[in-house]
Amino acid sequence: MKKLYNIAIIGGGPGGIASAVESLILGIKDVVLFEKGEGHSTTIRKFYKDNKRVDKDYKGQKIELNGHIYFCDGTKESTLDLFDKIIQENGVEAHFQTEVESVNKEGEYFVIHTTKNIMVKAKFIVISIGKMGQPNKPSYPIPNSIKNIVNFNANSCVDGENILIVGGGNSAVEYACVLSETNPVMLNYRKVEFSRINETNQENLTQCFKSGKITPKLGVDIESLEDENGKVKVNFMDSTSLVFDRVIYAIGGMAPVDFLRKCGVSLDSDGVPVTDEKHHSSVDGIYIAGDILYKNGGSIAAALNHGFDIVQEIKKRLN
Numbered sequence: 001m002k003k004l005y006n007i008a009i010i011g012g013g014p015g016g017i018a019s020a021v022e023s024l025i026l027g028i029k030d031v032v033l034f035e036k037g038e039g040h041s042t043t044i045r046k047f048y049k050d051n052k053r054v055d056k057d058y059k060g061q062k063i064e065l066n067g068h069i070y071f072c073d074g075t076k077e078s079t080l081d082l083f084d085k086i087i088q089e090n091g092v093e094a095h096f097q098t099e100v101e102s103v104n105k106e107g108e109y110f111v112i113h114t115t116k117n118i119m120v121k122a123k124f125i126v127i128s129i130g131k132m133g134q135p136n137k138p139s140y141p142i143p144n145s146i147k148n149i150v151n152f153n154a155n156s157c158v159d160g161e162n163i164l165i166v167g168g169g170n171s172a173v174e175y176a177c178v179l180s181e182t183n184p185v186m187l188n189y190r191k192v193e194f195s196r197i198n199e200t201n202q203e204n205l206t207q208c209f210k211s212g213k214i215t216p217k218l219g220v221d222i223e224s225l226e227d228e229n230g231k232v233k234v235n236f237m238d239s240t241s242l243v244f245d246r247v248i249y250a251i252g253g254m255a256p257v258d259f260l261r262k263c264g265v266s267l268d269s270d271g272v273p274v275t276d277e278k279h280h281s282s283v284d285g286i287y288i289a290g291d292i293l294y295k296n297g298g299s300i301a302a303a304l305n306h307g308f309d310i311v312q313e314i315k316k317r318l319n
Contacts, residue, residue: 056072
């Protein structure tokens with residue numbers, strides 16, 4: 001991979017595909033697309049039944065396509081075939097099964113970190129992640145009585161709570177380091193070493209371990225959770241058990257709203273990104289495409305237009 005791209009696209013649905021393809025058609029070089037699923041169009045691939053009808057004018061939304069991608073009514077299979085074809089014909093650099101963990105502005109460039117320990121820089125970012133994204137959850141059940149204190153982000157934490165963070169990626173380490181300023185924190189990871197975190201997080205974590213601000217529980221997985229008088233009893237595979245006020249899982253699959261907030265993008269009261277008419281977010285250089293721009297969902301045709309409009313704007317800025 002190159003170290004610096006003109007555009008980095010996060011999400012391989014219609015909006016992301018359009019952003020990549022339209023960029024290449026308009027002559028923008030050094031464009032990369034990251035998608036955490038096994039292939040493009042994960043929502044269509046996973047949540048549409050075989051032979052399901054796919055309409056251009058979704059729920060009666062009549063949209064005239066502005067770009068170079070010709071999309072019409074079809075089926076799940078014909079829609080996937082269309083996107084397969086245009087990705088291949090236009091030589092899109094796409095990295096599948098690669099989840100972006102963080103996007104940070106450093107000087108004039110954005111720095112992108114992924115779960116595969118890939119780090120690249122880009123001048124512009126297009127976020128086109130679907131609403132279906134959800135945080136990964138453990139395989140063992142979470143008792144209903146403690147679900148309010150078993151979380152998948154740090155939004156509900158209260159100062160002074162005894163907290164267990166579960167995970168080995170950048171999000172888990174960032175939660176642990178920040179919360180350790182106001183809370184007793186233990187960090188549990190099934191492996192002994194953190195191989196997926198960036199250098200800054202590694203330095204912060206090492207310092208927190210040395211100072212005793214974070215207690216490590218490494219090289220062991222969790223077997224089960226129980227309700228212990230309104231707290232969470234965590235049973236580990238090494239036959240030990242500990243009780244916590246709150247448990248936070250950061251084991252991948254960040255929900256769209258959490259990811260957008262982490263990128264610094266402003267959201268309205270419905271969790272919809274705040275953008276201008278060019279789909280430019282509150283963060284200069286970050287654009288948003290696809291159904292996350294709508295409270296109740298958009299359409300494939302609208303997402304394709306988003307990609308075309310965004311790329312035209314970026315091309316002007318690159319020139």
